[in-house]
Amino acid sequence: MESKSSTTGNRDNPNRNLHGSKTMMASHFLRALFRIQQTSTSSSSAGRSRRIRRAAYASMAYSAGTRRAWSRALLRKLRSRARLRFPRRLSRAATPQRRDMDQAQVLRKLVPGGPSMDDCKLLEETADYIRFLTTQVRLMQTVMDSVSS
Amino acid sequence: MYSAKQSEDVVGRSTKSALMAHSAAARVAEESSRNTWDPLDYSYNISLPQDQETNGLVAGGMSASCLSERYQLGSAPFPPHKAVISKHSIETNIKGNKRKGQAECGALPSQSPEDRAQNVKAEEQYDVSLKSSSKHPTANDEKKRKNEVRLGSNNQSPASKDDYIHVRAKRGQATNSHSLAERIRREKISERMKLLQDLVPGCSKINGKAMMLDEIINYVQSLQRQVEFLSMKLAAVNPELNFDLEQILSGDIHSCYGGSAIPAIGPGMSSFQPQLYGSTLQRITQPEMFYSAPSSGDLLQASFSQISNMSQLPIAWHNDLQNTLPMNSIPNETPTERNGINPF
Numbered sequence: 222m223e224s225k226s227s228t229t230g231n232r233d234n235p236n237r238n239l240h241g242s243k244t245m246m247a248s249h250f251l252r253a254l255f256r257i258q259q260t261s262t263s264s265s266s267a268g269r270s271r272r273i274r275r276a277a278y279a280s281m282a283y284s285a286g287t288r289r290a291w292s293r294a295l296l297r298k299l300r301s302r303a304r305l306r307f308p309r310r311l312s313r314a315a316t317p318q319r320r321d322m323d324q325a326q327v328l329r330k331l332v333p334g335g336p337s338m339d340d341c342k343l344l345e346e347t348a349d350y351i352r353f354l355t356t357q358v359r360l361m362q363t364v365m366d367s368v369s370s
Numbered sequence: 371m372y373s374a375k376q377s378e379d380v381v382g383r384s385t386k387s388a389l390m391a392h393s394a395a396a397r398v399a400e401e402s403s404r405n406t407w408d409p410l411d412y413s414y415n416i417s418l419p420q421d422q423e424t425n426g427l428v429a430g431g432m433s434a435s436c437l438s439e440r441y442q443l444g445s446a447p448f449p450p451h452k453a454v455i456s457k458h459s460i461e462t463n464i465k466g467n468k469r470k471g472q473a474e475c476g477a478l479p480s481q482s483p484e485d486r487a488q489n490v491k492a493e494e495q496y497d498v499s500l501k502s503s504s505k506h507p508t509a510n511d512e513k514k515r516k517n518e519v520r521l522g523s524n525n526q527s528p529a530s531k532d533d534y535i536h537v538r539a540k541r542g543q544a545t546n547s548h549s550l551a552e553r554i555r556r557e558k559i560s561e562r563m564k565l566l567q568d569l570v571p572g573c574s575k576i577n578g579k580a581m582m583l584d585e586i587i588n589y590v591q592s593l594q595r596q597v598e599f600l601s602m603k604l605a606a607v608n609p610e611l612n613f614d615l616e617q618i619l620s621g622d623i624h625s626c627y628g629g630s631a632i633p634a635i636g637p638g639m640s641s642f643q644p645q646l647y648g649s650t651l652q653r654i655t656q657p658e659m660f661y662s663a664p665s666s667g668d669l670l671q672a673s674f675s676q677i678s679n680m681s682q683l684p685i686a687w688h689n690d691l692q693n694t695l696p697m698n699s700i701p702n703e704t705p706t707e708r709n710g711i712n713p714f
Contacts, residue, residue, distance in 0.1 A: 254604070270598075270605035277597050324583040331590045341555065344562035347586060351569050354593040361600040368607050 242284040242353070247360055249280035254364070275299070277361060281353045291346045292353075294334025 253276035261269050279299050285292035328343060329335030332350050335343060537554060539545040563582055567573045570589045576582050 266602075266605045270602040273604050274598055274601035277601060324580065324587065327587050328583065328590070331587065331594070341558050341562065344559060344566060347590070348562065348565050348569055351566070351586075351590060351593070354590070354597070355569075358593055358596050358600065361597065361604065365600060365603055365607070368604075 242286075243356055243360075246280045246284035246353075246356060249283050250276060250357075250360060251364070253280060277357055281357050285349070285353055289346060289349050290334045290338060290342065291332055291350045298333065 254273065257269060257272050257276060261272065278295055282292045282295035282299065287293050287296070325340055325343065328347060329338065332343065332347050334346070338346060535554070537550055539550065543549075543553070563579060566586055567576070567582065570585055573582060573585050576585060
């Protein structure tokens with residue numbers, strides 16, 4: 222009950238209670254890790270790492286549900302089996318002026334589903350995306366620590 | 371004596387007629403100004419006392435309020451701004467494009483009887499204070515204000531009250547519908563930037579929007595890079611992963627969590643492992659059915675406690691998990707997963 226209220230109240234709840242989604246995220250991710258472990262024992266480490274990364278984003282998107290625009294866009298990307306590409310490359314030639322002018326554009330490229338949002342919604346979705354990203358990173362660090370100790 | 375009386379009457383009549391003429395003129399002016407409404411035209415207000423602030427606000431309401439402050443109408447709080455907003459809402463109703471005006475109309479009905487009562491009181495007070503020179507303008511202004519308020523209350527009935535965002539135009543701010551919308555948009559954006567400031571570490575001191583956005587972009591990029599890095603590490607470590615988790619899920623749970631939960635877990639667990647290890651992508655259903663069992667929460671809790679115990683996890687994570695575990699809602703949550711196509 223408590224986690225249900227927290228997940229449905231995510232939009233209007235200023236406390237940003239992520240408890241329910243954390244456990245969902247963790248269970249989904251762990252299951253995915255199992256599966257990857259089982260089905261790709263012979264493939265390269267790069268391929269496995271790509272799959273693990275995809276599993277991470279998938280568990281983020283699943284635990285966020287369809288309430289959020291970014292999670293919907295992520296789920297769409299995952300279902301279409303497109304390669305999960307993210308603009309990792311920092312624009313090394315980025316002059317500060319260009320950065321200032323295109324900040325919203327850069328942010329739109331980073332957040333999934335970004336290009337189709339106005340500024341106000343973009344900031345809201347960015348906040349939620351950051352929340353879930355931090356949770357996911359902490360989860361992966363936890364698994365990492367537990368496995369390697 | 372006759373002439374004296376006549377003169378008195380004449381004087382009385384003249385003053386009365388002057389008064390009536392003034393009020394009639396005021397009413398006519400009101401009518402005319404109502405007919406040809408220009409929200410930006412503040413010049414219709416004929417007789418103003420000297421020190422009036424009319425910056426961007428409709429003058430009638432403001433003049434009345436200023437007068438009230440001067441004559442110290444302290445009986446009830448005199449709401450100058452709401453009257454102003456009624457006027458603004460009238461404009462926007464006539465313009466017919468902005469919703470917020472109607473919302474203000476809807477918000478006003480409780481105010482207007484009070485306003486009218488206050489206006490009546492004001493007029494009484496003004497009548498008592500025998501400043502003949504300033505009396506007429508004040509009476510005119512009061513009448514104008516009363517007319518405004520009545521007009522506002524008449525307009526309120528067709529407005530629907532619940533769908534719209536209530537906006538208050540503060541004193542000294544433009545009441546144009548476009549600038550109102552701009553202001554709301556800016557407030558929303560600043561509100562969200564504040565939320566983001568709390569999320570991104572080390573941003574409490576940054577006050578500029580551009581710098582803040584830079585920080586946000588950097589933070590998101592660093593988080594995504596961390597995900598990639600950790601996934602690479604997990605891929606490298608993976609051969610051991612299997613072994614440990616199997617150990618966790620099968621072995622130590624019995625030792626850690628005794629009691630009624632375990633017998634329920636036992637048969638479920640034995641079916642859990644072969645399903646998972648032999649699983650193709652379609653055989654997702656078995657673990658999900660498993661998770662829908664009421665004791666699934668305990669199993670999950672057990673597994674996570676195992677993980678945390680093994681690794682001396684940061685306590686916060688473990689506590690969070692423990693706190694969530696009246697976890698009867700997992701069966702309600704998993705349908706969203708069940709219906710989704712598995713990306714793998």
